[in-house]
Amino acid sequence: MQKYFPLLSIFDAMTKYYQVALHRFALSMPSSSPLWMMASQYNPFEIPEAEDVIFSLEIVPEYKEVEKEPVYTEPPSEPDQTRIEIYKIASGWRFEAAPSARSRRCCVLDTTEDFSKATLWMEPERRTALFSLNNALMVLYAFRTAGMGTLEMHSSVVMRDGKAYMFLGKSGTGKSTHSRQWLETFPGTELLNDDNPILRVFPDGSVIVYGSPWSGKTPCYRNLSAPVGAIVRIRQCPENKAERMSVVQAYASLYSSCSGLKFHKEMADGLHAALEAAATRVPCFVLDCRPDHEAAEVCYQAVK
Numbered sequence: 001m002q003k004y005f006p007l008l009s010i011f012d013a014m015t016k017y018y019q020v021a022l023h024r025f026a027l028s029m030p031s032s033s034p035l036w037m038m039a040s041q042y043n044p045f046e047i048p049e050a051e052d053v054i055f056s057l058e059i060v061p062e063y064k065e066v067e068k069e070p071v072y073t074e075p076p077s078e079p080d081q082t083r084i085e086i087y088k089i090a091s092g093w094r095f096e097a098a099p100s101a102r103s104r105r106c107c108v109l110d111t112t113e114d115f116s117k118a119t120l121w122m123e124p125e126r127r128t129a130l131f132s133l134n135n136a137l138m139v140l141y142a143f144r145t146a147g148m149g150t151l152e153m154h155s156s157v158v159m160r161d162g163k164a165y166m167f168l169g170k171s172g173t174g175k176s177t178h179s180r181q182w183l184e185t186f187p188g189t190e191l192l193n194d195d196n197p198i199l200r201v202f203p204d205g206s207v208i209v210y211g212s213p214w215s216g217k218t219p220c221y222r223n224l225s226a227p228v229g230a231i232v233r234i235r236q237c238p239e240n241k242a243e244r245m246s247v248v249q250a251y252a253s254l255y256s257s258c259s260g261l262k263f264h265k266e267m268a269d270g271l272h273a274a275l276e277a278a279a280t281r282v283p284c285f286v287l288d289c290r291p292d293h294e295a296a297e298v299c300y301q302a303v304k
Helices: 040-045 126-144 175-185 247-255 265-281 293-303
Strands: 013-020 023-030 055-059 069-074 083-089 092-098 107-112 117-122 150-152 156-160 163-168 190-193 198-201 207-210 225-236 241-244 284-289
Touching: 013 040, 023 126, 055 126, 092 126, 107 126, 117 126, 126 150, 150 265, 156 175, 163 175, 175 190, 175 293, 198 265, 207 265, 225 247, 225 293, 241 293, 247 265, 247 284, 284 293
Parallel strands: 023 055, 055 117, 163 225, 225 284
Antiparallel strands: 013 023, 069 083, 083 092, 092 107, 107 117, 150 198, 156 163, 156 190, 198 207, 207 225, 241 284
16 A cells, blocks of 8 residues: 655745755755655754755645756666656756656656756655655755766765775676675775765865765765775676776776766866866776675775
């Protein structure tokens, strides 16, 4: 039997504020909404009321049908991966999403041109509510911060001896497995995030990676950060070996693992600046490996 949310009401609206990688944003919905409890992953990032938010999102009970021009469809590479359709509308942008290639649309996100304000309508089914909220906030965060030296990465990250090590790769290549090998092989190693950490480059030359409320299938929502010691692209291979990338190779590797509208000129320019800085400031490696403890040893010897 499906469970549904009660009708949303504008009369008991509540706004909460969050800070992720030093960027602040606001979320508004009815105080009685069960989604507040379901979205407990955001609790470690909650802050007192803030005025200098980079974007605000309001959950609404309905959306308007408007003229829309298709801009981009992100087809899932796997049947169970998210499907996103992007449209241009008079007031800005519209995003429609489904949890998988076979699923029907479950949410509509309307944003202003600069992604600073947005509304989210979602199907009232509980099973897709958190997906809809997470998807909307990740889109807004990635697109709004693209020109702020910030990269929302598809990566698993561990911390050891005061530094963070980021593992990149296509879905299914073993990023999470390699992080787990580090945790089992090196005492004192901690998992920072297992799917969507935030990478920031600063004018002083530092490159810091932050935990986020988005961590894929692994519930790891840590409001912590560490300077990046190295970035490693994982590739499955019968033998374990690590090799340092050139700056050009590192840029390409980072580019393929960050989120953003890369056909949007201003956003693409912002992403380029952050990617170039990260690729030149952080040592990047490619690790051909098996899913074993020796792979962790080989990787650590290369990056330390």
